[in-house]
């Protein structure tokens with residue numbers, strides 16, 4: 001029997017990420033090739049005509065899974081009945097503006113959109129905030145939508161996670177799909193910490209540690225980290241526009257894994273026959289980690305990250321829920337980096353709250 005359509009909201013849908021994202025959703029990239037969708041697209045009145053143009057193109061593309069399109073500048077109409085909300089709309093920094101001015105504009109946008117989602121979205125709506133400052137916008141949304149469970153509110157750091165996978169795959173000349181379990185810790189900003197200490201590559205001889213295969217700690221602790229941290233700026237320099245196709249693709253990855261589960265990503269450990277991976281002797285029944293991904297989620301104090309921040313952690317997803325991967329060892333180098341990005345998020349939180357008063 002055909003599935004009922006899922007209603008997916010994209011805010012800022014007339015912008016460049018929106019333009020890359022909505023056809024992916026309508027093609028089933030986000031929710032699967034058998035999942036019909038109804039797209040809700042929100043933008044602001046000056047972008048109404050462009051938004052209508054996007055709607056016309058969606059009709060012209062004749063996507064079989066697309067069962068309806070709502071294109072509106074009315075936040076209540078946009079939020080009504082949505083099961084998934086991808087928040088891409090926001091106020092960009094303009095010449096001569098202070099950080100606080102940008103924060104203040106976004107705090108007021110996320111405060112009002114939080115209330116609309118809380119009142120009008122479907123029960124158990126899952127929210128992904130993409131617009132920058134993504135972690136702090138998500139935190140404000142959480143604060144002003146108290147009846148949406150905090151586990152349903154997240155921000156996008158999957159783009160950074162995918163960038164880290166891409167860098168390792170290029171460096172080792174291996175398929176990106178054979179690299180797994182990098183981690184992005186913290187803020188979606190240049191203080192984020194891309195961590196490869198638990199990352200592995202699938203090889204004919206089993207899974208091998210990235211550190212062992214790269215065999216260049218100076219690169220892994222230096223240029224690799226700064227390349228991932230500053231990839232957004234490098235794209236802006238090259239394109240004169242910020243990342244859009246990779247951001248849209250990462251947003252689909254984030255929601256897909258959250259809703260449909262991370263690959264072999266169970267949080268119930270399962271003993272399997274060892275093929276020699278991680279240098280575990282072949283022939284033993286041994287419990288190996290599955291594949292995790294990075295998501296910005298509400299900190300519960302795991303890894304001594306202050307509770308009450310939206311912070312990027314490694315997570316497994318199963319049955320529509322995420323869980324922070326526990327028990328990973330954190331060395332001294334990593335500890336400092338986890339703390340530094342947490343400090344920045346605490347400062348952003350304080351700045352955001354000062355804009356509310």
Ligand SMILES: NC(=O)C1=CN([C@@H]2O[C@H](COP(=O)(O)OP(=O)(O)OC[C@H]3O[C@@H](n4cnc5c(N)ncnc54)[C@H](O)[C@@H]3O)[C@@H](O)[C@H]2O)C=CC1
Pocket residue numbers: 011012013014015016017018042043044047088089090091092109129130131132133134156157159160188242243244247
């Ligand atoms: N978390 C991540 O990994 C990434 C985040 N971003 C962020 O995503 C955001 C969007 O990027 P682009 O699509 O390139 O920007 P864009 O400027 O092309 O589009 C933003 C859209 O949001 C709309 N908008 C502004 N205020 C709104 C409101 N109150 N309600 C609804 N719509 C509103 C604008 O009219 C515009 O159409 C930016 O904040 C950018 O910094 C970009 C790349 C990666």
Ligand SMILES: O=C([O-])CC(=O)C(=O)O
Pocket residue numbers: 132159231232233235242243
């Ligand atoms: O830096 C920006 O404005 C865009 C962004 O977040 C990214 O590409 O990671």
